Amino acid sequence: MRKTRIAAVATALTAVIALAGCSGSADEAPTAGAIPTDEPITLTVWSWDGTVEAAVPGFEKKYPNITVDVVNAGSSTDEYTALDNAIQAGSGVPDIAMFEYFVLPFFAIPGKLTDLSVYGADELGKDYVEAAWGEVNIDGAPYALPSDYGPAAMFYNQKVLAEAGVEEPPATWDEFYEAAKKVRALGGDHYITNDSADIFLLLSLIWESGGRPFQVEGTDVKIDFTDEGTARAVEYWQRMLDEDLINTKITGWSDDWNRGLNDGTLATQLIGGWFTSTLPERAPDAAGDFRIAELPQWEEGERSGAENGGSAMAIPADAPNKDAAYAFLEYFTHGEGLQARIDEGAFVPTLSFLEDEAFLASTNEFFGDQAYNEVLASASKNVGTGWQYPPFFSWARSSYEDLSAPLYNSGEGTLAELLETWRERMTEYGNEQGFAVS
Amino acid sequence: MTLQTTSPLRRKRRPTTGLLFLAPFGLLFIFVFIIPILYSAYISLFQNKLIGGQSFVGLDNYVRLFKDPQFYDGAIRVVVFTAIQVPIMLLCAILLALAVDSLRLHGTRFFRIVVFLPYAVPAIVSTLMWGFMLGIRYGLIGNLNDALGTRFDPFAPETTMASIGIMVTWGFTGYNMLIFYAALRAIPRELYEAAAIDGATEMQVVRNIKLPALRGSLTVTVIFSIIGTFQLFNEPNILSSLVSNSGITSYYTPNLYAYTLAFTGSQQGYAAALALVMAAFTIVIAYIVQIRGMKNAFDK
């Protein structure tokens, strides 16, 4: 890492923090202290990931004076709102909180998270999937540790595809296009997949194609949807929409979506690898029919990937017990606590895990006899690096949903136009919010 | 509305007793309402930036609000919705109250409970239920469509408001019905006996005794229905994640817009300004209705 750059950015960041006047001790440089072993400490961990709980007993045994309280303070946005409120009020801030990768800049840039390099976290980079590590580093410093990961993969219903005459899972996007037409020809409500303005789906396609629409450096944000990689993905998806090959009437995570996967009218899902644990409960009738493959490629023989979801854990700047918090944080995202979580079904982006033979060989009867983890491990390592989210992505996402209605409801406009309008909105909002967006 | 009769209570009674009685409510009210709303007004004079924190901008938020097309979109929608949904709901409530009061129903007590039940159901539960009922793929409407060969979609952008209207009416008719029914029950029997002596028909009784008796409750229910409907939030909020392509945006109603601004967009000052403007607007409308209601009570 370029040390002089870190120093410069750290100074700038400190200035920003001072200006922002955020409450709390962000203005003192954090120092790593030894964890006190005599006084009882209670750590509060906010996580909607159920596997974190599994790491608690081992940790509490190691540090008998520490009690870990894992609380579900809401899923995703609900938790981020709660955290922001708590920080603003100066009370109720947890020691560790869970963040999806895209929201880390939102909290890190205004200084609401602890820079973990003071604990030596910057040394841990080599143990993680490169792309995941890239996302927890904001302006060169690690603000979180990756906790789970979602390499984008294609989950496909083999039986339905076979019925449609598609014997092998599509390996390129051209093949995917052909397969889509065949599935559609099955009639009724059969589609190869659904998309109801799912920004993460579109971004994962752009990501895989090499597009990097967002470039963030400190508070400078550049947005551009016209670079080659982005344009390629956008054109492709536009064609799929135009030819009615995508079901635009089903929203992911809704009841209809569950049923569509269950009865086979949705033949595939282009989604993150973590989907393995929840798909079986959503599509019980399709047990044994689903398989997993890497995302179709743009060129035959290429190996590139993208991410669709995943989360990291960070320590808020106002956390009450930072030293103890880091001990637990490292324990369950990097250290001995990982195994307990993996046994519960977590998919973690540590290289040791992805190369573990037992893991790679495991099968699940829902996916037939496929050693699907090999696919996912390979997909994880292929995820393209250099991706960044803008710091106001939560807002941008809801803005995208508003803007996409005419296109997805009534076919007005094109995806490219939609992205351009979105870019304009984001530029306006970002500048208003104090960033320098261009 | 009954006017406060100036009762001949002797003034030398310590006037502070009344204040003392009111004090518990009053003090809590100040704490729970007055202080927050003053603080809210204070916040509305500031702008919040992710980088740069809070800065004083005076009335800028209000100026911006009046030029904001998303605000008008939501506000107009909510006004139109209220103008249609409230009369329909209250008409149903009155008819039901009259029907129940007439004792000409089989199973009066059963109907009374059943009609009130929807009010007792929390919004999250009722939206789930209606989301299913009105689903076009796996819901009841889907089945109806198949049976009749139609392609009706209750959650297309054109029809979403109507569907929300169905849900809101479902939830609140019973509540309003009870208010009307209580008023009807309080009509003194002598009036009916006098009408019987005069040989009045049932229709005449309804028109001359029952309906006038409902005037006061009608004013009350209209006002509170308007206030409640202007604040429409739960249904659009929950539906937006249940159904796709419904046209529900993050600024669909003013309350939803304020929520998005405050919690997703980190623009709390602007959200506070929006909420206060809506509150003022609601109060004005409620006041106008109140005046008209009182006027009607006067020229009987």
Place this chain on the structure above:
Amino acid sequence: MLSTSSRAARRPTLHTVENPRKSPLMTFFVGLFALYCLLPMVWLLINATKSQTDFVSTFGLAFGGELALWDNIVGVFTFQDGIFARWLLNTVMYVVVGALVSTFLAALGGYALAKHNFFGKKAFLLVVLGSISVPGIALAIPQFLLFAQMGLTNTPWAVLIPSFINPFGLYLMWVYSSDAVPNALIEAARIDGAKEFRIFWQIALPMLAPATVTVLLFSFVSIWNNYFLPLIMLKDPAWYPLTIGINQWNKLGSTAGNGELIQNLVITASLITIVPLIIAFLCLQRYWQSGLALGAVKD
């Protein structure tokens, strides 16, 4: 309809004075409306009997392959270490304390507004009524910050204290006190030397019973279904009321990620949530038999 009874000795009867002829037509139309009200509940009941697998695979109004109602109920009470029972108790506590205190304060205040004279009465009433028009969102964040300053967030007080204020209840009690409590009675008691509070407690309050019960019931329902403010105030699931808990369970399966899909538990929990309200209504409804005057009746 004048009932042409052959027992001509009676006066011509009117429908509310005597048992009138039942109208099948009217029953039919009201029945349609009742169907409209009941259908979603029927859906709730049917789906509470299905397991998760059946729920996803079967049509909404059909029963599943197995009757899983008991399993679902057990599931609801054991999921996440039995936190549902805690939520149930929390809600009962919030409601009982909140409804009782808020109704009492509303009665006390409404009576004072109706029967006592003091400075600023009109203004106070106007402000209180105006407060109903203010969207909750305008108050939520300031209330949160205020309560946080006092260390009350994440405690039951954060839910209870705001619930003690019932502006609509105050209004109802004011109107009803004006109408139903005769001044003469109060005067007589004063002449006898009774203290003001005693007059309120022993004379006025019993006469206000139907209104008090109405306010109690509406307040019960409103606190039971309270969602927005507790959502912001509480972050510790141990203090959640049922609405927030159920919503959180629902969000588990409907947000991207690895949350569990427990639609069957959400539905069964919703059913369980409604039952106490129905019971409360059934118990309190006889008060409506005894003439209730809300708003203007005698003009």
